[in-house]
Amino acid sequence: MSENNDILQSLLEQNCTEISPKDKALIIPSIESNLSHLDGWDAPLNYASIQKTFGFKNYYQTVSFVNAVTYLAQKQGHHPTICFGYNSCEITLVTHDIKGLSMNDMIMAAKINALYAD
Numbered sequence: 001m002s003e004n005n006d007i008l009q010s011l012l013e014q015n016c017t018e019i020s021p022k023d024k025a026l027i028i029p030s031i032e033s034n035l036s037h038l039d040g041w042d043a044p045l046n047y048a049s050i051q052k053t054f055g056f057k058n059y060y061q062t063v064s065f066v067n068a069v070t071y072l073a074q075k076q077g078h079h080p081t082i083c084f085g086y087n088s089c090e091i092t093l094v095t096h097d098i099k100g101l102s103m104n105d106m107i108m109a110a111k112i113n114a115l116y117a118d
């Protein structure tokens with residue numbers, strides 16, 4: 001298995017954990033190294049959040065994906081902002097408790113990519 005797959009696999013096997021406001025946000029090199037394993041995700045606006053837009057054939061498929069992400073978010077206790085229209089959905093992840101990015105955002109991004117691949 002390649003190194004990329006190992007890191008992705010490790011993210012997929014982890015679950016989100018409760019973050020305390022005292023915890024530190026990820027630093028930029030760590031955000032960049034995680035993003036290099038997360039296809040399509042980037043960190044616009046000076047690493048304030050991570051974001052990806054997913055495309056679909058129609059409204060039904062888009063809403064089905066949004067529902068699946070919502071279910072995952074409830075299970076993981078980590079809730080992305082989701083903006084969707086007829087055939088696309090933009091997902092933004094940030095950890096509100098620390099006003100920055102945490103491993104929870106990376107774990108969710110990996111799991112959301114896996115949902116899309118299903």
Ligand SMILES: C[C@H](O)[C@H](O)[C@H]1CNC2=NC(N)=NC(=O)C2=N1
Nearest residue numbers: 018077078079080094095096097
């Ligand atoms: C106690 C509970 O885990 C926290 O309030 C969670 C809920 N969902 C959350 N979602 C996001 N996106 N950021 C958070 O900081 C966050 N905190």
